[in-house]
Amino acid sequence: MDVSDDQAARGAAQTEDEWRSRLSPAQYRVLREHGTERPGTSPLNQEKRAGTFVCAGCGQPLFDSGTKYESGSxxxxxxxxxxxxxxxxxxxxxxxxxxxxHCARCQGHLGHVFDDGPAPTGLRYCMNGVSLGFEPQD
Known part of the structure; x- marks a missing residue:
């Protein structure tokens, strides 16, 4: 999803009608209504390229691909x-x-964090793929 600089800067200032018009129904349900997508349904599970995972709501960079791992979740x-x-x-x-x-910029719900992850942090940020976008490294 492409997000203009103006939209990204406004982030949380969006009205619910603006969010509904910008997001898919699945994105809206997860990001704005704290929903959860079915496990195994996100194409981002298989994303292995170098790049950055961003918020699907506002484009905020969230996770570097070097911190992604296969949790089996x-x-x-x-x-x-x-x-x-x-x-x-x-x-x-x-x-x-x-x-x-949640995203620090737009407050969109991303998922949950658990303390059963790998080193070096021991954390597992378990994210809904629909709440994310991916920007490959150039």
């Missing part, structure tokens, strides 16, 4: 975000406590 997984790119908060939905990850 069915969702794109990373052991660390780009510094300052994401924020977290406690999610107590579905009768459990998890740590939700």
């Amino acid at each position: 069915g969702w794109p997984s990373f052991f660390a975000p780009i510094e300052g790119a994401v924020e977290t908060k406690t999610d107590r939905s579905h009768f459990m406590t998890r740590t939700e990850v």
